[in-house]
Amino acid sequence: MAAVEIGITDIKLPLRHPFTISLGTTTVQHNLLIQLRQDGVTGFGECASGRAYGDTPASMRAAIEAARPAIEAERLDHPASLWERLEPVLGGDRFALNGIDQAAHDLWGKLEGAPVWKLWGQDIAAIPHSDYTIGIDEIDVMVAKMKEFDGWPIYKIKLGTERDLEIVRALREHTDAVFRIDANTAWSAEQAIAFAPELKELGVEFLEQPLMRDDWDGMAKVQRECALPVIADESCLVEADVDRCSGVFDGINIKLCKAGGLTPARRMIARARELDLKVMVGCMTESTVGISAIAQLLPELDYVDMDGAVLIAEEGDIADGVKLDHGRAVFPDTAGTGVTLRG
DSSP: OOOOEEEEEEEEEEEEEEEEETTEEEEEEEEEEEEEEETTEEEEEEEOOBGGGTBOHHHHHHHHHHHHHHHTTOOOSOHHHHHHHHHHHHTTOHHHHHHHHHHHHHHHHHHHTSBHHHHTTOOOSSOOOBOEEEOSOOHHHHHHHHHHTTTOSEEEEEOOSTTHHHHHHHHHTTOOSEEEEEOTTOOOHHHHHHHHHHHHHTTEEEEEOOSOTTOHHHHHHHHHHOSSOEEESTTOOSHHHHHHHBTTBSEEEEEHHHHTSHHHHHHHHHHHHHTTOEEEEEOOSOOHHHHHHHHTTGGGOSEEOOOTTTTBOGGGOOEESSEEETTEEEOOSOSBTOOEEOO
16 A cells, blocks of 8 residues: 655745734744645645744755655554654654644545544534734734724734833723733743733733743742733643643643644643643644644634634635634534645
């Protein structure tokens, strides 16, 4: 029987607006599209680049090409089993491993003739809504960005400026929606504790990663004294980090690219539940390929941030699949992760 074949394609995703967080600004997102083919069927995954972690399209491509002989010696039986066999050769590049794992799940679902969430025994009748992210900008521009996507139930606001409270006050004048705050490691413990009471009054649900990722003592202080729950992002990259977050954060935000794919993400979710941690899955700036993979996890989550494809210019997306309608995930009647390429 024929083994799996892998294809790699560079994709450049123009953003709807320049996207700024405390770590920098992006106008075009450069990712990789992964194709796994077996028995005439193709599964799709996406490797999102992450410059803060040193994962570039070139580095991810190099890692996959180096592993190509091992990958193409495989035949897909189950994605989790394939992940275990490929992790020793690709585990040094979790972003690359994630793209392959996404494609393996899509291929598996297509070969089985069912959506991945259904093959996992899940139900999508009651799932969390996604937020829409407002990047750092001048306050009037941030207000305009929010109004452009008026009517969403939740907005995630990127902060890390000298006018953070002023930004949230201004946005609150224009919506009754829930707010989530992501400082992307830009605050001190003292700032997080001092800002939290007013932010809570302004309808903020939680704070995401206010401190530097290795400031465990500072985060323990914040978790004890903060008026709002705190969710780990940069402090929770891989499976081993989940236990360390217990007692320091109230929940974790899992990114598939940092974890290495859907396979380890599900184990992280299970462990977080054992530790009584809330669970969120977030995205990078990704096309509908990567977002559709995230959507398979929705029945297992408390919160989700899967608006990456919404941040892309309308003509810039490369695929159809799971879409967001004012934060509500709409699943196609398609096997796998639901992805079909455009054009």
